[in-house]
Each structure stands twice: as C-alpha cells, then as structure tokens.
Amino acid sequence: MSLEPDDIAANLAAVRARIAAAVVRRGPGREPILIGVGKKQPAEAVIAARRAGLGDFGENYAQELVAKAEAVAAAVVPPRWHFIGPLQTNKVRKVVGVGALVHTVDRPALVDELAREVARLRAGRGATAPLELLVEVNVGDEAQKAGVAAAELPALLDLVAARPELRCVGLMAIPPEGEPEQTRPYFARLRELARREAAVARPGVELVHLSMGMSSDFEVAIEEGATMVRVGTAIFGPRPPRA
Ligand SMILES: *Cc1c(COP(=O)(O)O)cnc(C)c1O
Numbered sequence: 624m625s626l627e628p629d630d631i632a633a634n635l636a637a638v639r640a641r642i643a644a645a646v647v648r649r650g651p652g653r654e655p656i657l658i659g660v661g662k663k664q665p666a667e668a669v670i671a672a673r674r675a676g677l678g679d680f681g682e683n684y685a686q687e688l689v690a691k692a693e694a695v696a697a698a699v700v701p702p703r704w705h706f707i708g709p710l711q712t713n714k715v716r717k718v719v720g721v722g723a724l725v726h727t728v729d730r731p732a733l734v735d736e737l738a739r740e741v742a743r744l745r746a747g748r749g750a751t752a753p754l755e756l757l758v759e760v761n762v763g764d765e766a767q768k769a770g771v772a773a774a775e776l777p778a779l780l781d782l783v784a785a786r787p788e789l790r791c792v793g794l795m796a797i798p799p800e801g802e803p804e805q806t807r808p809y810f811a812r813l814r815e816l817a818r819r820e821a822a823v824a825r826p827g828v829e830l831v832h833l834s835m836g837m838s839s840d841f842e843v844a845i846e847e848g849a850t851m852v853r854v855g856t857a858i859f860g861p862r863p864p865r866a
Pocket residue numbers: 660662683707708797836837838839853854855856857
C-alpha cells in the first residue's frame with residue numbers, strides 16, 4: 624500500500640524542514656537538491672510528490688524508470704529524472720532516452736557506452752549537448768559493492784575527460800550501512816576525493832555535485848557537503864515488497 628497524496632505532501636514538508644535545519648548547521652554552500660526516490664512505488668506516489676512541488680525524482684531500474692516517466696508525464700509537468708541504480712550497458716539507451724542524470728557511472732565500459740549513445744544521437748539529430756553524469760565511488764572499499772575504487776577514480780575521470788560527448792558534474796556514494804554518525808566519515812571521504820580531483824584540470828570534468836545521503840542519514844550528508852540527497856522512504860513510506 625502506498626501512502627495517500629496528503630501523507631506524501633506532509634512527509635515532503637517534514638523532509639524539507641529537516642534539510643533546511645541541516646543547511647543552517649552546515650553553513651554557506653549550495654542549496655541541496657532533494658531527489659525523491661520512488662523505486663517500487665506506484666507512479667501515483669511520484670505524481671503526488673510532483674504536485675506537492677518536488678522537481679527531482681530518482682529510479683533504480685531502467686524499465687521502471689521508462690514506464691514511470693511516461694505515466695508521470697501524462698499527468699503532470701515532467702520532473703527531472705535521476706538514475707541511481709546499477710546500470711547495465713544494454714540499458715543505457717533507455718535511461719538516456721528519458722533524459723535521466725546517471726549517478727552510477729563506475730567503469731570504463733559504461734563510459735564508452737554512454738559516449739557511444741550520445742554520438743549516435745548526434746549523428747541522428749545533429750547538435751546534442753554533452754551528457755552530464757556522476758561517477759559513483761565505492762567509499763567503503765566494500766567487496767561486491769558498486770562504484771569505482773578510490774584508487775581507480777583518477778583514471779576513470781581521465782576517460783570521461785577524453786570523451787567530448789560526456790561531462791562529469793560530480794561524485795556519488797552509498798556508504799556501508801550503519802548508524803548516521805557512522806556514515807559521516809564516508810561522506811567526508813567523498814568530499815575530499817572530489818576536492819582532490821577538482822584540483823586536476825580535466826576538460827569536461829567539473830565536480831560541483833556530491834550525491835550522498837538517504838532517508839536515514841541525509842542530514843549528516845548535508846552537514847558533510849551533499850548537494851544532492853536521495854530520499855525514498857522518508858517521503859513515500861516503506862517500499863512494497865514487489866513492484
Ligand atoms: C533506494 C535508494 C535510495 C533511497 O533509500 P531510502 O532509504 O528509502 O531513502 C537512495 N539511493 C539509492 C542509490 C537507492 O537505491
């Protein structure tokens with residue numbers, strides 16, 4: 624059961640208030656972008672949040688993104704979409720087709736496929752702006768976790784810089800699970816990696832965004848410099864077991 628529109632609107636207001644308080648604690652900086660993560664929630668839940676004023680939404684599965692983007696566009700002014708799940712190269716076309724900002728670029732094959740897709744679009748309809756993306760970093764050095772290893776980050780950014788079709792606008796991370804305060808050092812680590820790599824001149828790489836923080840820890844993430852927080856359950860309630 625997904626929440627009623629009024630409950631979603633009330634949750635959204637509460638999350639916004641918590642974000643504002645965290646911004647005060649953090650001090651000057653970019654206003655964080657709140658991304659409502661609607662994975663496994665019905666399109667109606669996303670539409671309710673859109674009607675309540677939310678402009679950014681994230682999805683984890685390419686097929687679900689495409690279906691939901693269509694259903695949402697039929698009901699309200701389309702939001703900006705973010706793709707925050709593991710991305711297989713054979714799903715790149717779908718995700719780029721929706722215009723989603725991909726947060727989870729973590730390997731050379733994916734960089735190549737994204738550049739190829741943009742080149743293909745350019746050949747078809749002429750000028751296409753460079754595709755913006757974020758690189759996901761495995762900040763906890765966890766085996767089996769998505770994200771490029773911190774040691775491989777410079778090489779992956781070099782690869783993006785070599786592709787005029789692409790523009791890297793920031794880094795993203797999903798820290799190891801833990802209490803909010805336990806995630807703080809991982810958020811700080813992502814910020815430091817971005818600061819270090821921003822000092823390297825690379826065309827097409829401008830690390831202005833840090834996508835970090837979820838329902839359980841978005842305030843800590845903002846205190847550590849998040850410019851994009853990805854919040855699901857705190858807005859939409861618990862996810863149903865099945866899509
Ligand atoms: C599901 C998900 C979120 C949102 O998680 P909540 O705990 O529901 O806020 C954020 N980021 C990613 C990458 C996710 O997969």
